[in-house]
Amino acid sequence: MMLGSSKIVVIGGGIAGLCAGVYAQTCGYQAEVLEQHTTAGGLATSWKRGDYRFETCIHWLVGSSREGLLNAQWREVFDIDRLTFHYAEEYQRVESDGGRSLRVYSNVDRMEAEFMREAPGDADEIKAFTAAIRVLADLPMQDLINGSWRRRAWAMLRLAPRLPLLQHWAAMSAANYGKCFKSDLLRRFFGDSGTAEMSVIALVFMFAWMNRSNAGYPIGGSKAIIDLVVERFRASGGTLRTDVKVEKIIVENDVATGVHLANGETIVADWVISAADGHAAIYDLLGGEYKSDSVDRLYAEQPVFPSYVQVSLGVAQDLSKEPGHLAHILGEPLQVDPQTALTTVTFRIFHYDPTFAPPGKTAITCFLPTFNFAYWVALQRNDPARYEAEKSRIADAVVAVLVRRLPGLRERIETVDVSTPATVIRFTGNWKGSMEGFLPTPGSLFASRRQTLPGLGRLLRVGQWVSPGGGLPTGLMTARAAIQSICRQDGVPFLPQATARTNGHAA
Template sequence: MSVIALVFMFAWMSRKNAGYPIGGSKAVVRLIVERFRALGGTLRLMAKADEILVENNVAVGVRLADGETIHADWVISAADGHATIYDLLGGKYRDEAIDQFYEKQQVFPSYLQVSIGVAQDLSAEPGLLSRCMTEPLRLDPETLLHDVPLRIFHYDPTFAPPGKTAVTAFLPTYNYAYWLDLERSDTKRYVAEKQRVAEAVIATLDRRMPGIRERIETIDVSTPASVVRFTGNWKGSMEGFLPTPGTGFGTRRQTLPGLGRFRMVGQWVQPGGGLPSGLMTARGAIRAICRNDHVPFVPKSASGVDQAA
């Protein structure tokens, strides 16, 4: 599966159908938001949904954490799949196949990310660098790392002012529960553990570029607890379900048994995850809604020109 994914990536990039957007995923999202608002859409931020409202087995809206109710002709959830099915809908619209999939299917790991702001131009370095550690890094009781992958964002001018560089270390772990429990039970130790991991990354970076430690201006460490707090992703997963030989890259169904006028989109219905899966599955959901409501599915470009459906 790893080889197939690599071949796909090279093929997409060769055909100019994939690449790195300057500004990162935020730049992609910004364009979508601008287009959405230009079409008359309303975007609500910092508004957590607590419940999907259902009447006579038809989704009719959502209730927010502050008690506000928003009614809708259709409800589309791009939120965490497990939370959508078992929390927002109370587990009422599922079957054995869904339960089995969430119980047995492997998900992408969670991660710690050490982000560093360096007062130095690192454009002479590779954009992606992997460094072996002098001693293995015990990330948590179940995770031992022998090398640190570093992304050096000198190729994106939006990430740091001129003469400075953003550097990140992405450290995967399946032991998300350790970090959640630590954050809840022992805040002081939780902070100390983040500092310990950051120091190990900085020491590794300093061996590659002696003296860089003195030029570090800012450090931030995200843990699986941070991922869960900000995204709500089940198990702190970075990209939902992991493609395996048994599942491949096939899209999961976007509907739930017995529930009408409802669709799920995003990384929990498209193994492989990531931002592109959200866009592709959302397009499929809108196409299905248009077909159900007898509305022509004719996407238009930002210039108003009709595109192939």
Template structure:
């Protein structure tokens, strides 16, 4: 798709077709805005962009999502977009599995079942386990009522109505967990979900942990039939159905600034695309320093951006096997640790070793991911991007991951039918994220909502979406970030107004 010599003009240009960008583009298009989406890759999805190798289909990074049951936010958002028929969510029988030295556990979903499963292992900690999980529930419920755009004028009221959120806004998981659960191993098991957020409990934001835990534990996480590419395709389909346009395989080289506001983008081939609103789903530092230029931003915003720290990257092993994994029956997602002390696991990451691992077996819930009689396996570990000579270390790291995988699934190494891997450099090259970050900024208290970058930037006309902005990391949260950016772009007065505009559909264009 080419525009010729004249500059094209749209209401909204979206940079990056990850889930956050697609969510923003879909909502804007559905509300009647003309939308143009540009992405450097060959199709939509970002970290949700699946790939095929022969008969095998793999999700590179997204393995579950949350709040996807009828009546929950993601499900109802897709319904409002008219995209619900294009994606099928599959319920998972369990929440997750945990493997620690000498210890294995299958964790059920359901708040009471989650509490009881841990209390059965540590009976003396029952009261503390129940108290901390109930606190997580209360914090999560408060967070659902708190606008991410709370102004200073509304702060007193927000503190009054959400006292636990504000009390714990700078707390880590360990800060809170230590008050209730005295057994160190019980704490380690309760917080085993932390690789989903990339930061161990000693540094992980407690409010963010509450959101991650409670959004999935109540009714369980969900998987998309065909992989999460189907979710990306569903959102992209909304944009196309409303007349929106995509250009893949093309980079944005500059965000155009005119009269002190964002006015469009320039593509790598020199094409000028004008727009009233630019939404960037790209790396926030790249957006501000390379595409905008620090000279167009307030000095305090530039300083704040420079203080933020990106998350760890990952090393990902992709495998297929003829081993009967249904007989071994691992959980859809299992968190794997070589140490009970999660800080030791993170120290290993910092030393260029594996730590904070998770195993996904998508073909157990969706057999179509592999041929009959075979299974696909994705085994990931958090990893540092600046490890010297990743190219030389790839084979060595791959062998180490295979050895650990064999201990999890005995017999798998002798039954492999496919093997490949991605290093942090692969992720950096593919997404453009600085340091191959898989969660945007680190999910520490001082880099999480409400201290993460807001979707509204100091530059009028420029909005952010994705895991670099509020509410944070995770497939549902980046979709929510796109919803928030779209609400600003279309001028929605509140949540009800936003949903109403989507339900009206493409005929609502002013």
């Protein structure tokens, strides 16, 4: 194949599509990323309202530490050294209306001490949980994913004795695990969230990465990451087009050959990568022509991460003494929609990100998970006045919760913004408005999804619908694997500069 002559068209300019674009360019392809929204980023986004910027995505980026898992791969797609990471001492503070509180520290030793203070009667369970974090924190995951065969073999040897432990934690949902605790605060911490059906091992991994300071929050939020990936993509000669919606994937003789856009344009390509919503790609863009019973079953049966209502508040107050992440247990449930009553609401108080508000002011967001996306979409379409009224009702309820904790805050609120599942669907097209794709439930956690579709050539899928658990790392890893597979099939070296460097020929 002649390098530079082959074209890859990428549908979707979220993190996965952008990473695929960078890898494609680095390997000598001409990549064109097509994004339906006016800006790139997909779910990894934030928006400006007056003095404030409201983040909707990033809590932490796995791979933030130079020595940590995935850091080397992030370097392949953007200059991660230009980010400043914030490492919160407290991952979350759990508080009840009655004034009780529990600090969930990022450091496992402090977490254990605090849990034991709160719940000495749960000592055995606390010790088992924190021991699992320590074990996972010490596993050589980077070698397992991307080491030389020698390092991988050594890592496998170290992993083997830990497999029963991994299976033990993978087999249990967070909801069921919460029931193991006598302490109400610990029960609620583990069991009371929109993702409680998730395997508890996802939490163990998360704390393992935090304990290793490899899951930092990037100052500037997800936009800071996306801007840097876009910069690398454009600098490498890639084309990013926004405001262009793909309507159909063109297939000739069971081979993907390009895309039709909603504006009537046709783009011909040697390879098509779908980095858009998984369901829409299979059932709409390809008209359901290339699927199997297992694909149908997956979309019919596998639980997904919830969608969410987000209430964002701009407050003219310095809140730097408050926790950055607060889970507030309510005396009375908060009714989000007819099917969703929440007994815990979580706040992010962004005092640690100076780019989100002027000095002395603070951006706050409240995340309210709901699976009732259809209600919000129908309300927005059929009854816009009630849609607005419902948004105001929820904002008022959220403010009332916050004011109980921070009296005097109401008078200092300068900006109120409410987004709903209808917003998520409108701006990203994600199925059911899901925040992260398929939920890694017990049993599905290590299930790898094919990046191809049965019977269809030259099309690969990347992003949060390809690997349970979603998140930015999934976008990176599936994009890397897709371009690696394309290079293999075309007989082209994958990441030629990196290969040259490791061979001693500095690029």
